[in-house]
Amino acid sequence: MGARGILYILLLACAVPALAAPAQTSEDASRLFAEHCAACHGADRLGAIGPALLPENLGRLRKAEAEKIIVSGRPATQMPGVGDKLTAEQVKALADYIYTPLASVPAWGMAEIAASRVVNVDPASLPDRPQWSADPLNLFTVVETGDHHVTILDGDTNTALARFQSRFALHGGAKYSPDGRFVYLASRDGWISKYDLYTLQIVAEIRVGVNTRNVAVSHDGRFLMAGNMLPHTLVALDARDLTPLQVIPVEGDLKATSRVSAVYTAPPRASFVVALKDIPEIWEIPYADDAGPVMNGFVHSYEKGLEEGIGTGGRFQALRIRSPDILDDFFFDRTYERVMGASRDGAKGLVVDLDIKRKVAEIDLPGMPHLGSGIIFRKDGRDHMATPHLKEAVISVIDMTTWKTVKRIPTLGPGFFMRGHETSPYAWIDVSMGKDKDAIQIIDLDSLEIVRTLRPAPGKTTAHAEFDRWGKTVLISVMEGDGALIVFDAKTLEECARLPMKRPVGKYNVFNKINYSSGTSH
Numbered sequence: 427m428g429a430r431g432i433l434y435i436l437l438l439a440c441a442v443p444a445l446a447a448p449a450q451t452s453e454d455a456s457r458l459f460a461e462h463c464a465a466c467h468g469a470d471r472l473g474a475i476g477p478a479l480l481p482e483n484l485g486r487l488r489k490a491e492a493e494k495i496i497v498s499g500r501p502a503t504q505m506p507g508v509g510d511k512l513t514a515e516q517v518k519a520l521a522d523y524i525y526t527p528l529a530s531v532p533a534w535g536m537a538e539i540a541a542s543r544v545v546n547v548d549p550a551s552l553p554d555r556p557q558w559s560a561d562p563l564n565l566f567t568v569v570e571t572g573d574h575h576v577t578i579l580d581g582d583t584n585t586a587l588a589r590f591q592s593r594f595a596l597h598g599g600a601k602y603s604p605d606g607r608f609v610y611l612a613s614r615d616g617w618i619s620k621y622d623l624y625t626l627q628i629v630a631e632i633r634v635g636v637n638t639r640n641v642a643v644s645h646d647g648r649f650l651m652a653g654n655m656l657p658h659t660l661v662a663l664d665a666r667d668l669t670p671l672q673v674i675p676v677e678g679d680l681k682a683t684s685r686v687s688a689v690y691t692a693p694p695r696a697s698f699v700v701a702l703k704d705i706p707e708i709w710e711i712p713y714a715d716d717a718g719p720v721m722n723g724f725v726h727s728y729e730k731g732l733e734e735g736i737g738t739g740g741r742f743q744a745l746r747i748r749s750p751d752i753l754d755d756f757f758f759d760r761t762y763e764r765v766m767g768a769s770r771d772g773a774k775g776l777v778v779d780l781d782i783k784r785k786v787a788e789i790d791l792p793g794m795p796h797l798g799s800g801i802i803f804r805k806d807g808r809d810h811m812a813t814p815h816l817k818e819a820v821i822s823v824i825d826m827t828t829w830k831t832v833k834r835i836p837t838l839g840p841g842f843f844m845r846g847h848e849t850s851p852y853a854w855i856d857v858s859m860g861k862d863k864d865a866i867q868i869i870d871l872d873s874l875e876i877v878r879t880l881r882p883a884p885g886k887t888t889a890h891a892e893f894d895r896w897g898k899t900v901l902i903s904v905m906e907g908d909g910a911l912i913v914f915d916a917k918t919l920e921e922c923a924r925l926p927m928k929r930p931v932g933k934y935n936v937f938n939k940i941n942y943s944s945g946t947s948h
């Protein structure tokens with residue numbers, strides 16, 4: 427157990443025992459929280475050595491499950507149960523309390539962000555070469571949310587180079603520096619961690635928000651941009667040591683603020699593109715030293731943005747593009763000039779041209795497409811994209827020249843993730859949002875038919891594929907507490923290895939990510 431774990435236990439051991447009286451008022455609940463939880467989760471519930479306990483951060487945990495954790499603790503973590511100190515009513519009161527929104531949005535500005543930064547290693551002192559002998563570009567970062575760990579896997583031998591404790595509830599794709607040496611991880615609690623793959627250690631960490639959506643890395647490797655749900659901000663960081671550079675308030679027309687849905691990097695444009703949850707705008711934030719090409723087309727709104735004080739005082743200025751609808755979950759064409767977004771009502775997709783700053787097409791895409799996990803592939807000499815849907819048992823295939831849906835491929839259920847690779851004729855999908863959670867289906871991208879259904883762990887939720895750098899193997903997650911990473915031969919579709927893991931969720935191949943493979947997310 428690390429120092430953090432020992433401190434956690436000591437703090438809990440010192441906690442004052444609960445009073446016997448049942449908790450009936452919010453005052454009682456806040457007192458119980460102060461006695462039993464505040465030492466690790468923060469008196470303000472914003473998190474300390476334990477995660478933040480706010481409804482926004484607990485979205486993936488049902489209240490009944492939270493009550494069980496209060497009573498019995500969380501196995502394989504530093505959270506002990508306090509059931510022996512509380513009545514059933516007090517447990518319920520505590521659970522209700524942590525699912526109650528805070529009276530006001532907590533302050534998490536530059537001062538709090540800067541104060542949270544921890545630098546473990548001076549980046550200038552790091553050696554130039556990997557301290558191990560695997561292919562550095564065929565590593566996978568595997569996020570295991572079962573016990574909040576990350577495994578660094580050698581994709582040639584399917585053996586772990588390292589396994590380390592991560593921040594609580596990592597979410598979203600791991601992002602790499604352009605040379606593939608560093609990996610950046612974001613937690614739902616707002617922590618961004620920079621990990622050095624050459625020396626297998628965490629270099630620096632910083633808490634950019636109370637509830638964070640994701641982080642993007644500029645294609646030149648100089649900057650990170652993190653997007654927050656709480657507070658409504660974007661935070662720019664220096665990629666070298668995570669020094670915070672600028673906090674950008676996310677404020678649109680009429681001063682309405684918005685949660686950030688996700689931040690993406692658009693390499694050919696040298697900009698970050700931001701999807702917003704609450705206002706019908708797309709933001710583009712150029713990061714090149716000379717941001718001329720992007721700015722020139724949009725001088726008026728750029729000036730307007732400055733007048734309105736958007737991101738004032740910093741190098742990162744947001745160009746705000748009005749959209750006909752609130753758009754979520756972006757997918758880009760190869761040029762990054764056109765962005766597809768899903769409309770909020772889940773009935774259609776829109777294509778917005780970032781150069782001419784307006785909608786150029788509507789796409790027939792009902793059933794909540796999960797565009798972020800779509801893929802691009804070539805068919806009949808043209809780019810096509812394919813996307814799963816969260817609410818419909820179908821994969822939609824769209825011609826990216828005409829933006830027409832050319833085929834709907836029926837599947838066993840709605841799915842979350844899709845993957846392909848330049849060398850493979852197949853795309854791999856899960857159907858984990860339906861009753862056949864254990865099935866993986868394989869689509870032939872020429873015939874656009876399903877050619878195989880695999881059930882490698884019958885009865886267990888199985889999802890999220892990623893190819894190795896050569897396209898020889900495909901790694902799939904059995905997303906259960908006692909789960910596994912299963913390695914398949916990408917040609918024969920036969921299993922070749924099975925590694926036990928604790929709810930492995932996402933896995934990210936260095937080469938495929940830094941080369942923006944069209945078969946994977948970026």
Ligand code: DHE
Nearest residue numbers: 485486571597598599640641687688798890931932947948
């Ligand atoms: Fe995710 C990526 C949004 C729930 C696992 N998810 C993303 C991204 C967004 C997003 C915007 C892209 C960010 C990036 O990679 O930089 N996810 C959402 C939601 O809105 C949703 C539905 C609700 C929520 O709670 O936020 C949601 N996501 C989940 C889950 O329940 C999953 C399955 C498990 C978990 O632990 O949260 C989950 N999301 C993932 C994964 C990725 C991801 C594995 C990265 C995919 C990739 O291959 O790049």
